[in-house]
Amino acid sequence: xxxxxxxxxxxxxxxxxxxxxGPSLPLVDKSMDQNLVVRDSDGALLVPPIPPSDEFLIxxxxxGVDLWSRLMVGARETxxxxxxxxxxxxxxxxxxxxxxxxxxxxxxxxxxWNAVFxxxxxxxxxxxxxxxxxxxxxxxxSFWVLIILAAVEVGRLALIFYENMEYQRRQTYMEAAVxxxxxxxxxxxxxxxxxxxxxxVITAPMEAGRTxxxxxxxxxxxxxxxxxxxxxxxxxxxxxxxxxAWPVLLGNLRQDIYSAPWIPIAALIxxxxxxLGFYILAEGLKKRQAMKRRIQS
Amino acid sequence: MEIREATxxxxxxxxxYLDKSCSFSYNIGSPVFRYHTVQGVFSMLSSIISRIIIWxxxxxxxxxxxxxxxxxxxxxxxxxxxxxxxYDYQVARHVENIKTFFTYIRETGGLGTDxxxxxxxxxxxxxxxxxxxxxxxAIVIGFFLGITKGIFDFKNRKSKRKxxxxxxxxxxxxxxxxxxxxxxxxxxxFLYRHGLVDISLYGHDRLENVLMNILYLSIYPVMFIxxxxxxxxxxxxxxxxxxxxxxxxxxxxKVLYIHMLKNGMPKILSHSNTMVLYTLSNLFIVxxxxxxxxxxxxxxxxxxxxxxxxxGALFTPDTIAQIGYVFLFTLVILFFNIVSGVARxxxxxxxxxx
Numbered sequence: 177x178x179x180x181x182x183x184x185x186x187x188x189x190x191x192x193x194x195x196x197x198g199p200s201l202p203l204v205d206k207s208m209d210q211n212l213v214v215r216d217s218d219g220a221l222l223v224p225p226i227p228p229s230d231e232f233l234i235x236x237x238x239x240g241v242d243l244w245s246r247l248m249v250g251a252r253e254t255x256x257x258x259x260x261x262x263x264x265x266x267x268x269x270x271x272x273x274x275x276x277x278x279x280x281x282x283x284x285x286x287x288x289w290n291a292v293f294x295x296x297x298x299x300x301x302x303x304x305x306x307x308x309x310x311x312x313x314x315x316x317x318s319f320w321v322l323i324i325l326a327a328v329e330v331g332r333l334a335l336i337f338y339e340n341m342e343y344q345r346r347q348t349y350m351e352a353a354v355x356x357x358x359x360x361x362x363x364x365x366x367x368x369x370x371x372x373x374x375x376x377v378i379t380a381p382m383e384a385g386r387t388x389x390x391x392x393x394x395x396x397x398x399x400x401x402x403x404x405x406x407x408x409x410x411x412x413x414x415x416x417x418x419x420x421a422w423p424v425l426l427g428n429l430r431q432d433i434y435s436a437p438w439i440p441i442a443a444l445i446x447x448x449x450x451x452l453g454f455y456i457l458a459e460g461l462k463k464r465q466a467m468k469r470r471i472q473s
Numbered sequence: 474m475e476i477r478e479a480t481x482x483x484x485x486x487x488x489x490y491l492d493k494s495c496s497f498s499y500n501i502g503s504p505v506f507r508y509h510t511v512q513g514v515f516s517m518l519s520s521i522i523s524r525i526i527i528w529x530x531x532x533x534x535x536x537x538x539x540x541x542x543x544x545x546x547x548x549x550x551x552x553x554x555x556x557x558x559x560y561d562y563q564v565a566r567h568v569e570n571i572k573t574f575f576t577y578i579r580e581t582g583g584l585g586t587d588x589x590x591x592x593x594x595x596x597x598x599x600x601x602x603x604x605x606x607x608x609x610x611a612i613v614i615g616f617f618l619g620i621t622k623g624i625f626d627f628k629n630r631k632s633k634r635k636x637x638x639x640x641x642x643x644x645x646x647x648x649x650x651x652x653x654x655x656x657x658x659x660x661x662x663f664l665y666r667h668g669l670v671d672i673s674l675y676g677h678d679r680l681e682n683v684l685m686n687i688l689y690l691s692i693y694p695v696m697f698i699x700x701x702x703x704x705x706x707x708x709x710x711x712x713x714x715x716x717x718x719x720x721x722x723x724x725x726x727k728v729l730y731i732h733m734l735k736n737g738m739p740k741i742l743s744h745s746n747t748m749v750l751y752t753l754s755n756l757f758i759v760x761x762x763x764x765x766x767x768x769x770x771x772x773x774x775x776x777x778x779x780x781x782x783x784x785g786a787l788f789t790p791d792t793i794a795q796i797g798y799v800f801l802f803t804l805v806i807l808f809f810n811i812v813s814g815v816a817r818x819x820x821x822x823x824x825x826x827x
Binding site: 292293294295296297298300301303304308309310389392393396397426429434440441444447451452455 | 541754761764799
């Protein structure tokens with residue numbers, strides 16, 4: 177009985193529940209009304225952010241929106257962003273690694289890409305790329321941000337897939353397959369691709385966790401996927417996140433820690449829970465594969 | 474749970490190099506041994522040179538990105554409000570920018586002066602040293618405490634204390650550092666409200682700021698190195714030489730420290746590049762979050778055009794300073810790249826002569 181896998185499935189299951197049925201879950205106020213002033217039981221006036229109470233399970237944010245509703249409703253958007261980044265990343269990495277396996281030119285590209293990126297910390301390169309005006313003022317800024325967030329890790333991921341194929345090639349039974357006259361396509365379909373799929377099953381939840389990790393980090397320093405520029409008092413313009421995604425709740429972290437700690441705590445718990453869920457799921461799947469292999473041999 | 478960390482650049486450079494230099498001979502003085510030593514030195518040199526070349530390429534690429542022309546046409550609405558901006562990239566302008574930059578460097582013989590007439594170079598260096606003041610101790614602590622914790626985890630992997638060992642390491646490695654940082658800060662605030670401690674959480678000029686930031690920054694390296702140490706020791710565990718040493722009556726501790734750790738060292742060191750890269754990423758978050766005015770803080774705010782700007786002009790055209798920061802940061806990465814490469818080669822060579 178694989179307890180790790182079970183834990184992973186339960187944890188990601190809970191997250192999935194929020195994504196699919198978030199707005200219809202109990203205690204969720206779909207309309208996400210802003211409660212500007214609230215009277216507490218003694219009749220005193222409260223201004224948002226309102227701490228956790230009977231009326232607001234885990235408090236409200238700075239606009240007076242019930243935090244629990246915001247988390248549940250925002251789950252869908254958060255995981256939509258995550259899903260797009262993940263899909264682009266995995267797809268590009270698969271293409272690159274398979275290409276590198278068969279073509280020397282692409283192999284050089286992959287190695288070169290990784291070598292060059294090994295001198296650039298992730299946040300560093302994301303910041304520099306996002307500051308390029310072509311990206312910053314693009315009408316499709318969100319799209320470009322997603323692409324950049326996906327692209328920065330493609331090389332590393334491609335290397336994992338590539339090494340998986342190399343490992344497969346070194347297996348002794350591959351010689352038999354070649355000796356039996358397996359062509360390139362047959363070998364790929366019957367050996368390399370299944371092996372890649374096994375790797376993918378573990379890597380996908382792993383990468384989902386890593387991506388969420390990155391979104392947390394970017395949220396803290398105020399970089400979001402969907403943002404619009406709003407005028408500030410000093411006539412400068414500041415990017416303001418318009419969405420209900422979870423990382424946005426970290427935007428005001430420094431003040432919130434003092435005056436409304438429940439806001440970042442709720443966001444961090446939600447995100448950490450899903451990160452751990454993904455990692456545990458990946459670990460459980462890995463264990464399952466290992467157990468299967470043992471039974472087979 | 475295992476956090477898989479591929480080491481991008483390392484894998485590229487070292488695979489070939491390790492394959493060669495690992496093949497050592499046990500006979501000192503034999504021609505085979507001498508040949509391998511010479512080969513080892515050569516591969517070490519060529520690995521250093523290839524690292525420098527790759528560093529140069531990455532820096533050139535970053536330079537190219539930073540010198541992208543900023544010709545943005547702002548569309549102003551009533552009263553100078555922001556309606557939108559159009560951007561039109563032209564290669565000729567990009568080339569011109571690059572030329573201007575090199576002429577500027579040649580003419581000023583440094584990085585020149587800023588609007589106030591102060592030399593940019595001096596400012597960059599001061600700020601950068603401030604960053605190193607928290608970054609280097611974090612790395613050193615990460616290395617020593619990490620190996621200690623790794624050994625602790627390994628020694629206690631079967632005892633009752635195991636729950637404090639590997640699971641804690643993996644757990645702390647999996648959750649975002651900011652969660653730990655926020656917990657520490659909340660604890661400090663709680664204690665402050667009860668009049669127990671008085672620590673300023675934000676800023677850069679007090680000793681406590683520096684110490685707190687070192688604490689925040691070192692969490693990841695400690696757990697990372699600890700995990701790698703544990704994995705390495707686990708891998709060495711079943712090897713023949715360990716069994717031989719044990720069967721000859723060598724004490725458990727001696728086997729662990731003298732034999733297994735020494736043999737595992739290259740493996741541990743080979744991951745230091747990934748660790749440094751990640752910690753630098755963290756440096757941005759910690760500095761920006763705690764308003765520690767180091768190089769990462771200023772770089773974030775000069776690049777801040779991604780989140781802030783004025784109509785008519787991009788928030789900071791201070792490209793020169795950005796290039797300075799990027800240069801210094803990549804130099805740090807290069808340094809650790811080479812240190813890990815050389816250390817690895819040294820350990821392997823010593824193995825050969827033993």
